Amino acid sequence: MKKTLVAIAGIALALTVAAPIAAAPYPSKPLEIMVSNKPGSGWDALARAVNVTLEKEKLYPQPMAVTNKEGGGGTVGFIYTLSQAKNDYFILPFSPPLLIKTIDTTLQGSYKDILPLAMLTTDYECVVVKADSPFKNLKELLDALKKDPGTYKFAGGSSPGSMDHLSFLKIAQAYGIDPSRLIYVAFSGGGEAMTTLLGGNVAFLSTDTGTVKGQLEAGTVRVLGISAGVRRPGAFKDVPTVKEAAGVNVTFDVWRGMFAAPGMSKEAQAWWAATFKKMVTTATWKDQLEKNVWSDGYMAQADFAKFLDADYLTFKDIMVKVGLISK
Numbered sequence: 001m002k003k004t005l006v007a008i009a010g011i012a013l014a015l016t017v018a019a020p021i022a023a024a025p026y027p028s029k030p031l032e033i034m035v036s037n038k039p040g041s042g043w044d045a046l047a048r049a050v051n052v053t054l055e056k057e058k059l060y061p062q063p064m065a066v067t068n069k070e071g072g073g074g075t076v077g078f079i080y081t082l083s084q085a086k087n088d089y090f091i092l093p094f095s096p097p098l099l100i101k102t103i104d105t106t107l108q109g110s111y112k113d114i115l116p117l118a119m120l121t122t123d124y125e126c127v128v129v130k131a132d133s134p135f136k137n138l139k140e141l142l143d144a145l146k147k148d149p150g151t152y153k154f155a156g157g158s159s160p161g162s163m164d165h166l167s168f169l170k171i172a173q174a175y176g177i178d179p180s181r182l183i184y185v186a187f188s189g190g191g192e193a194m195t196t197l198l199g200g201n202v203a204f205l206s207t208d209t210g211t212v213k214g215q216l217e218a219g220t221v222r223v224l225g226i227s228a229g230v231r232r233p234g235a236f237k238d239v240p241t242v243k244e245a246a247g248v249n250v251t252f253d254v255w256r257g258m259f260a261a262p263g264m265s266k267e268a269q270a271w272w273a274a275t276f277k278k279m280v281t282t283a284t285w286k287d288q289l290e291k292n293v294w295s296d297g298y299m300a301q302a303d304f305a306k307f308l309d310a311d312y313l314t315f316k317d318i319m320v321k322v323g324l325i326s327k
Contacts, residue, residue, distance in 0.1 A: 026088065026271050030063040034092045036077025038070045038189045041157070042208050046093040046121060046256045049288040056284045059275055070188065073097060073159035078107055081114055086263035091117065091272070095256045096163045099312045104161055104325055111312065115264055116304045118276040119257035121289065122297035125167035125227040126212050126239070128205040130197060131220055138224035138245035141204060142175045149181035152203035157190030157211060161324050164193070166315075167227055167252040168206040169322040174248040179322040197221070208254055209236065209293045227252035234293060255297055255311075257304055273301050 033051055035044045047066045054060040069077045074097050084090045094114075101107035127138055135141040145152060149172075156164025165186070169179040185202055187193040190211030197205040198220060205212075205221075213235050215221040225245040226232060232239065242250045258276065260269070279285055280298045289296060299307060319325045 026265075026267050027060060027062055029089045030065065031060060032090050033064060033066045034077060034080065034090065035066060035068045036070065036074040036081075036092065036094070037068065038191075039068055040191050041189045042095065042123065042210055042254070042256065043074075043093045044068065045210050045292055046258075049285075049292065050093075050120070050258065050279075053279055053282060053284045053288060054275075057279065057282045059279055059282075073106070073162060073188070074101065075107055078109060078114075081259075081261050082109065084261035086265075087261050088265050088268035090261050091258050092260075093256055094259050095254055096311070096315065097158060098259075099308065099315050100162055100166065100319070102312065103316050103319055106159075106161075111308060114262060115260040115269070116308060117258045117260055117269070117272045117301055119255055119297050119299035119304045119307065120276070120280065121256045121292075121294040123208050123210065123254040123256065123292075123294055124232065125164065125206060125252050125254060126209060127168065127171070127224045127226075127242075128194075128197065128207065128212055128215075128221050129203070129224060130200070131222050133204070133222065135204070135224065136222075138240070138242065139247070141224060142172070142177065142246055145172065145182065146175065146177050149177055150183055153183045153185055153201075154204045154206055155185045155187060155193040155196050155202040156206045157187050157193040157208075159186050160184055161319070162186075163252070163254060164190075164206045164208075166318065166322070166324070169324075170252060170318060171225075171227075171242055171246070171248065171250050173322055174250045175246060194221075213293055232293060234290070236293060255307075256294075257297075257299070269301070276300075 033047045035047045037043045051064050051066055069080050098111045102111045129135050158164045165184050173179050190207045193205055196202055217235050223239045225242040226239050227242055229251050320327055
């Protein structure tokens with residue numbers, strides 16, 4: 001009898017050991033949405049818009065938190081992202097600086113080191129002056145810069161060679177101004193750059209629509225031109241495109257998308273692909289687009305990856321043309 005009981009116990013133990021515990025279906029843990037810049041930046045705005053939408057639409061069934069790891073124009077956050085390899089509960093926003101800093105080698109890595117999940121929005125760059133500026137339109141400003149490029153400093157909320165800087169260099173070059181002679185004052189966020197403009201320490205500002213909107217509505221600034229192909233609605237309805245304002249056919253799209261750390265599981269990637277596809281159709285997300293003056297730029301994972309490769313080459317060509325890198 002004892003031998004029988006021992007045998008039964010042994011079989012039961014063997015079955016217990018042999019039967020693996022089923023993994024909880026994804027997602028089963030809290031999510032970190034990490035921003036490689038300060039609160040209030042464009043990346044931060046996108047992260048919080050995603051957080052709000054996922055929460056209000058009940059698309060992510062676990063707690064979520066937005067964290068900020070600023071520094072180095074996104075480099076600090078990028079390095080942290082690499083340390084999160086195989087973490088299925090970590091996503092982050094990025095935009096053109098991911099490609100630009102790969103090209104100029106300041107990223108300490110490549111855009112190919114992290115996983116694209118979906119492109120979500122398109123934003124645009126603005127040329128902005130104080131409301132009492134002597135420059136009433138973009139052509140007047142460009143004519144003054146063409147006469148003496150080093151006379152008027154301009155600010156932006158990103159590092160030299162990044163999108164705030166690069167977008168205006170593209171306009172200047174198209175207008176016949178030597179971009180290498182322009183004086184750019186870099187800040188770690190659009191808010192700081194705007195404060196510098198309002199304090200009268202620079203002649204104009206190059207930054208995204210989200211940074212400008214509140215001040216434009218308050219009447220403290222005037223937007224001389226926007227880098228979109230057509231005029232934007234809402235607060236920007238009376239702002240001319242660069243082509244309208246200066247006669248040069250220049251556009252500059254600021255795409256923003258969500259990424260994951262390297263090694264995210266196929267299961268998690270598939271879940272996010274389906275979730276982002278659903279998220280962009282919701283009323284909450286459409287409200288976020290309107291609130292932030294963003295265009296719907298949704299692009300699924302595979303198409304986004306191809307887009308990044310093509311945009312990398314586009315930025316490399318621009319940076320060579322304006323003298324920021326050599327061939």
